[in-house]
Amino acid sequence: VPSYIMWTQNFHIKNTIWALIVPNLLMGAFYVIMMRTYLTGNIPEEVIDAARIDGSGEGGILLRIVVPMAKPILSTLALLVGLGYWNDWLNGLYYINKDTLYSIQVLLNRMLLDTQFLMSSASQGMNIDTSQLPSTGIKMAIAVMGILPILAVYPFLQKYLVQGITIGAVKG
Template identity: 80%
Template sequence: MVEKNKMFQLFANLFMCILCVLCILPFMLLFASSLTNERTLIQDGYRFFTTKIDFAAYKYIFVDTDSILRGYGVSVLVTVVGTVTNLVITTLFAYPLSMKELPGRRFLSFFLFFTMLFNGGLIPTYIMWTQFFKIKNTIWALLIPNLLMGAFYVIMLRTYFTSSIPGETIDAARIDGASEVRILGKIVLPMSKPILSTLALFVGLNYWNDWVNGMYYINDDKYYSIQLLLNRMLLDTQFLMSNANNKYGNIDTSQLPSTGIKMAIAVMGVLPVLIVYPFLQKYLVKGITIGAVKG
């Protein structure tokens, strides 16, 4: 029996090591390709170890360093503020729904679930945000539409509250005279760190990777997020490459590292996420398992 457990453990560890390598290799290939000379990349294809390092793609991206830094600043601001606000609103919605004695609980749950199935469509949504809420070309355009609260996250958090927070603990606090706000702040939230960290990662990734709202509602470049800015750079590069026999100003379009630019843009977008992820990783699996499977 012990021998079988050792063999299973060895096989499981080997399998996880292989899976880990398979997850890391694409990022290594992406980073190496972004540093590879364009001609070498076209002739030899993608390789993990480049024979000729070339920073031309990054030089092209950082021609306007101020725009890049401003884009990162906008993305960081929107991600932090949006994630915190999302968690606050989601928590304030999910906590009452976890209480079985809440009047109208079934209607509120149905109303929440209904929004996951139906929406007004793109054109009515655009008209609503631009004509009535006037968020076009403001920072609110990157914060509010589609991202400020998600029904799926509310359901995950409600399920966690229902299945993982002992009802006896909450009842005892009420008997001692604690208000609902105090119970939520002093008991429920400290016991909900795994699911809150998981939701913070999901919501933060949504905000960080979002460029669609910027494309719909932002025309002023001072509000460009890093994803929207990099997307515009990619579109500009594709336009220039479609006119490779021409010259625009001091740019020789025939010498643009088009493939390397795509790789460098991907690196610029994913690098901050790779830096932050290890700090939230330990909560991720536990939060997903408890919040989504039980209940």
């Protein structure tokens, strides 16, 4: 409740595209731990010191040395964060009331809840034509449409994902 009040009354993001993006913005302890572990374990301090001796500033070190060496963890985190946003339906449920801004997950969830309500109403004796309700095949088709973008992107990031997770994992 406090986060809803903060985002809607202070930042006025209700019924905007920012309501789907900003409330869960990229930060999570898991992502920070993965990134820190990868950077401390796989980027040698000697390379950074050599760049400083050569006269590179902090921005140059970051852009020319750290980012190219951190491609596996950056692509891993990009895939995980993107997947989290793609599958998120709570932000759409909480912050969006317009029919034009629904994500496919919110649409699928709303369709399932509406179908369950109408089926329970029909079983209680209300006069509802259940032949017009979406069938299981339609629901599954929407679910498949929801997974297609992830299936299209995953093969290109798979090699980085496996490398980033295995190297960035906390070692015991």
